Each structure stands twice: as C-alpha cells, then as structure tokens.
Amino acid sequence: xxxxxxxxxxxxxxxxxxxxxxxxxxxxxxxxxxxxxxxxxxxxxxxxxxxxxxxxxxxxxxxxxxxxxxxxxxxxxxxxxxxxxxxxxxxxxxxxxxxxxxxxxxxxxxxxxxxxxxxxxxxxxxxxxxxxxxxxxxxxxxxxxxxxxxxxxxxxxxxxxxxxxxxxxxxxxxxxxxxxxxxxxx
Numbered sequence: 001x002x003x004x005x006x007x008x009x010x011x012x013x014x015x016x017x018x019x020x021x022x023x024x025x026x027x028x029x030x031x032x033x034x035x036x037x038x039x040x041x042x043x044x045x046x047x048x049x050x051x052x053x054x055x056x057x058x059x060x061x062x063x064x065x066x067x068x069x070x071x072x073x074x075x076x077x078x079x080x081x082x083x084x085x086x087x088x089x090x091x092x093x094x095x096x097x098x099x100x101x102x103x104x105x106x107x108x109x110x111x112x113x114x115x116x117x118x119x120x121x122x123x124x125x126x127x128x129x130x131x132x133x134x135x136x137x138x139x140x141x142x143x144x145x146x147x148x149x150x151x152x153x154x155x156x157x158x159x160x161x162x163x164x165x166x167x168x169x170x171x172x173x174x175x176x177x178x179x180x181x182x183x184x185x186x
Contacts (some may be wrong), residue, residue: 006040011143018043038098042136043091053126060102060117060126062150067117070128082119096120136162 017033026032055069057076068075071092073083080102082095102116123129140160146153162169 009035011155015180038095038100040095042094042096044094046085046090046092050117054126058122058126060122062117063103066101070119070123070126088148094119096123132165136164 006162013034014037030098049071057069059065060067066077066079068077068083071083073085073092075081075083078101081099082101084093085091086093096119097117099118101119101122110165124131138160146155156164159169161182
C-alpha cells in the first residue's frame with residue numbers, strides 16, 4: 001500500500017472499483033495507477049460507542065442487498081468487511097468509501113441498479129456520523145463539477161472541511177501514521 005498524504009492528494013487522480021484499468025503520468029513521467037478511494041481509512045475510538053451499538057444489519061437503499069452492521073468487524077458475509085479492530089482493540093479501522101460494503105464495482109454493468117452504498121453513506125443515514133449546522137464565512141473556489149447518476153456529490157479539501165466544521169486543521173492533529181498506515185483522524 002502506498003502511503004500518501006490525503007490532504008495533498010490530487011482529487012482528479014481518484015478512482016473507484018476493484019481494478020485500476022487506466023493510469024496517469026506522474027510528475028516524474030512514469031505511468032502509475034489512479035488512487036483508489038476505497039483505500040482511505042477512518043479511525044474511530046471504540047470507547048466512543050456503547051457495546052453492541054451499530055451492529056444491526058440494514059438494507060441498501062440502492063441495491064436492496066443486506067448490509068453488515070456499521071461497527072461489525074466480523075460480518076456474516078466476509079466479502080463485505082470494511083471494519084476491523086486495531087491491534088490494540090482501542091479503535092475501529094474503517095474503509096468508509098469501499099463499495100464492497102454493499103456491492104463491489106467490477107465494471108459499468110454493476111451500476112445499473114445505482115451506485116452501491118458505501119459505509120460512509122450508510123453511517124450518515126443511520127446517524128453514526130452527523131453533519132451539523134454551522135455558519136461561517138469561508139472563501140472557496142469551485143474547481144470542477146462532477147455529473148452523477150444518483151445523488152449530487154461535493155468533494156471538499158479535508159483542511160477546509162475541518163475549518164468549516166470547527167475541527168482541528170493542524171495536519172499533525174488530523175493525520176496519524178500507525179503501523180506505517182495513513183489514518184485520517186476525524
């Protein structure tokens with residue numbers, strides 16, 4: 001796994017799905033794979049949740065498939081596992097954008113019933129993660145628009161998003177390297 005700082009990542013070099021079929025030419029002139037969004041990691045403290053909380057299965061809004069519990073490190077369908085416990089057992093290590101939580105994308109045909117539900121989307125739906133309301137004057141620049149077949153999407157720089165929401169904006173407070181793996185601290 002490549003250890004890349006998510007706060008400086010070029011968002012035009014992201015992809016989804018199981019395989020990288022295309023690449024891009026890097027700064028040094030070599031062709032490299034696109035960065036797969038499923039490799040992003042979220043680290044949540046276990047003690048922030050009650051025992052047994054968010055373990056119930058649900059149904060995907062888009063595909064109708066059964067989804068594992070949001071904090072279940074041992075789902076019945078092992079191919080849907082996106083949550084693991086850290087080696088110390090103190091943290092959930094989650095791949096929030098990995099579509100295998102619902103249905104792995106192997107090609108365009110997998111999108112006929114809609115974009116599969118990822119952990120992040122389901123966590124917002126079940127209120128494990130919440131978006132609060134706040135008012136701030138923030139300067140921003142739209143760098144592009146992504147047309148989508150399902151819901152509108154916005155991609156925001158993590159430092160700017162944390163600034164808007166009142167969270168830490170110091171990179172050393174948000175970015176932790178544990179066991180050589182990049183962890184986004186939210």
